[in-house]
Amino acid sequence: MSSDPWGRVDEDGTVYVRTAEGERVVGSWQAGSPDEALSYFRRKYDGLVVEIDLLERRVRTTDLAPKDAETAVGHLREQVVDAHAVGDLDALVKRLDALTEQVAVRREERKQARVRAHDEARVGKESIVAEAEELAESQSWRQAGERLRELVDAWKALPRLDRRTDDELWHRFSHARSAFSKRRKAHFASLDAQREQARVTKEKLIAEAEALQESSDWGPTAQRYRDLMAEWKAAGRAQRDAEDDLWARFRAAQDVFFAARSGVFAERDAALKDNQTAKEALADEAEALLPISDVKAARAAFLALGERWEDLGHVPRDARPRLEGRLAAVDRAIRDAEEAEWRRTNPEARARATGLAGQLQDAVEKLEGEIAKARAAGNEAKAGKLEKDLAGRRMLLEQAQKSAQEFGG
Known part of the structure; x- marks a missing residue:
């Protein structure tokens, strides 16, 4: 008979393995020695x-699914329990028990990971839905549309939730996208209608502008063109492919009229150039009246000069404001001199100024007497108060005397 720590072979060739539960037969050996058996x-x-060993390594180093690992452990456990082998089978069972615990831990970890992934996906999808519902009210059509497309890709990248939650969130997401699409479609339909109306309006404006382009009624026609331009701007823009063509036609009609008007005015201005030269000389003559020493002589000279000015007639349009401004400045200077002379020689005004100065002089002398009496009586408080009143009256007196002097008083 032959044996080792985990098994033996008896005299008839039966092979036994030793376990914690005792010996059990694992086979029979007749073809050789017990040691060979x-x-x-x-x-x-x-x-x-x-x-x-291989299964432990797979469980430890790979992402073997817990279910597959449990199946593999069970299969090996059956092999070990019924093994026709000699060795420490109990140790193998313990290793399989430890593997079972590891797989259970792995299963729990995966469960927790799935819960976390589910929660993260739910939070992510709720965030996507909230943003989409906010974008549904946006009028930034291009940016919002692009962002909604990005949100669809973000949704697809997230794992599915439980069917009910996933369907509810998707329904809200889809509804928000549809609401935005409907609003955008309605907006652009309205915009197209407005642009079509603008095109129709501008066609009418062009027709009128073209009808006026040969007019020689320069003032009213130029004003009507300005009105047409205001109506053009108020009409809004037509479709992009039509707007440039419409504007070119409208502008061309105006250009015909204003080019003709400019030509006529240029010829007219050339004919009026001599008038401008003559009025320049008259303006120089008028300005030579300044400064004014004799008001009546200056006014008489200015009136005579004005008659000559009117006799000369029109000057070129661009010179008219400057020339008339020079003459108006001389007229204002003469008027100011006349006003000053009237105030100086007005008897009523002189009398009022002289009388007021006299009244104020009497008031000042009276206050001075009262102040002297108060100080003589030792009443400094009253004297101080009267001094303040005296200062105000003296100031008024000074102004009244100055005014009286202006009238020669």
Whole structure:
């Protein structure tokens, strides 16, 4: 009989393995020595060890699914329990028990990971839906449309939730996108209608502008063209492909009229150039009246000069404001001199100024007397108060005397 720590072969060739529960038969050996029999069955044990080593490595280093790992552990456990092998089978069972615990831990980790992923996906999808519902009210059509497309891609990248939650969130997301699309479609339909109306309006404006382009009624026609331009701006823009063509036609009609008007005015201005030269000389003559020493002589000279000015007639339009401004400045200077002379020689005004100065002089002398009496009586408080009143009256007196002097008083 031959044996080792984990098994033995008896005299009739029966092979036993030792376990915690006692010995059990694992086979029979008749073809060789007992040592050969034990070696054969130890090799079978070694094969089980290799398989368990491989499974432990897979569980430890790969993403083997817990369900597949449990199936593999169960399969190996059956092999170990019923193994026709000699070795420490109890140790193999313990290793399988430890693997079972590891797989259970892995299963729980995966469960928690799925819960976290579900929660993160739910939060992500709720965030997407909230943003989409906000964008549904936006009028930034291009930016909002692009962002909604990005949100669709973001939704697809997230894992599915439970069916009910996922369907509810998708329904809200889809509704927001549809609401935005409807609003955008309605907006652009309205815009197209407005642009079509603008096109019709501008066609009418062009027709009128073209009808006026040969007019020689320069003032009213120029004003009507300005009105047409205001109506053009108020009409808004037509379709992009039509707007440039419409504007070119409208502008061309105006150009015909204003080019003709400019030509006529240029000829007229050339004919009026001599008038401008003559009025320049009259303006110089008028300005020579300044400064004014004799008001009546200056006014008489200015009136005579004005008659000559009117006799000369029109000057070129661009020179008219400057020339008339020079003459008006001389007229204002003469008027100011006349006003000053009237104030100086007005008897009523002179009398009022002289009388007021006299009244104020009397008031000042009276206050001075009262102040002297108060000080003589030792009443400095009253004297101080009267001094303040005296200062105000003296100031008024000074102004009244100055005014009286202007009237020669």
